[in-house]
Amino acid sequence: MATPLPRDPIADARLNWERHGWSDVAAPMAAITAIMRTQQILLARIEGILKPFGLTFARYELLALLSFARSGALPMNKASALLQVHPTSVTNAVDRLQGAGLVIRSPHPTDGRTTLIELTQEGRTLAKRATAALNSEVFAQSGFAEQDVDQLIRILGTFRRDAGDFSD
């Protein structure tokens, strides 16, 4: 990790915004920028934990999703929708997971357009081990106070719903 900066660059950006007469949007700008930076920090931590397993976060998410599916299999378009990423990103992840022997593609029994992604036994085992590592190394030490976790879930949940992620 690099040496900490003497000052918070996002707080400085907020001051710059205010100095330029954009006080009305300075706070949301700072909040949004902070979300971007926080995501970057968290992603780096997660990738660091997953690396020994030969996984990236994108691949792990897919593996974890499959491991929670009753049959251990999902159509690609379903995975794309649930992970909320572009279909080509799923194609990419499946290519690599399949190359590693963690999933296999199989044809959908009734719809010829659809491809099912299915966990292999190896994939299921790795998903378990990777999840255990993330639980203990990242989620159990998130760095957020308990009540702040609740606040985040509430605030970001509302945001995501308003953004059209889900209806609920």
Place this chain on the structure above:
Amino acid sequence: MATPLPRDPIADARLNWERHGWSDVAAPMAAITAIMRTQQILLARIEGILKPFGLTFARYELLALLSFARSGALPMNKASALLQVHPTSVTNAVDRLQGAGLVIRSPHPTDGRTTLIELTQEGRTLAKRATAALNSEVFAQSGFAEQDVDQLIRILGTFRRDAGDFSD
């Protein structure tokens, strides 16, 4: 935008975590996943606004940073530190901004290792216009309630400090 899902996929993931006996980390997992997804939504909005200007968020950030520097110029390593991205990412962004005539590289007056990035007049003008667009189209309609913005700034500020971003 795709059709909203009937259920919040992150809330579902949280339930899955709890069902598997990981209740102690289910909430932080949900919060962290929500941050990842929120970042994705915000980035897409921002990129959508910047696209007509021929900018990406990475390039815009650099342009904005330079526009706030007294002299309109910064050493690349300084920009890398302030934007908190890898030096090669700055190299990449500068290459493209320079290709678009928005910045120029110039040698540091006293340190032969260092390269200064300098805004051109064109770059300064575009930064202003892009900022105005982001202010009115994204930050002024962030989708966060005012008190939630304050909560986010507080929670994520603490997190970033603890993660070693700054000392303050």
Place this chain on the structure above:
DNA sequence: GCAATATACTAGGACATCCAAGGGTTTGGA
């Protein structure tokens, strides 16, 4: 029943990020 439309996946390309490695410049200690 068949053509038009919709849906599912993949190929290719643009961009961003990081890491590892290499070449040039400065600094600092022997």
Place this chain on the structure above:
DNA sequence: TCCAAACCCTTGGATGTCCTAGTATATTGC
């Protein structure tokens, strides 16, 4: 003084994301 270590930037490679376009299969409407 001089060479090793530190520092700065760039190149090349791996990965991920998205978009556009193309192919194959289903569904719909006349």
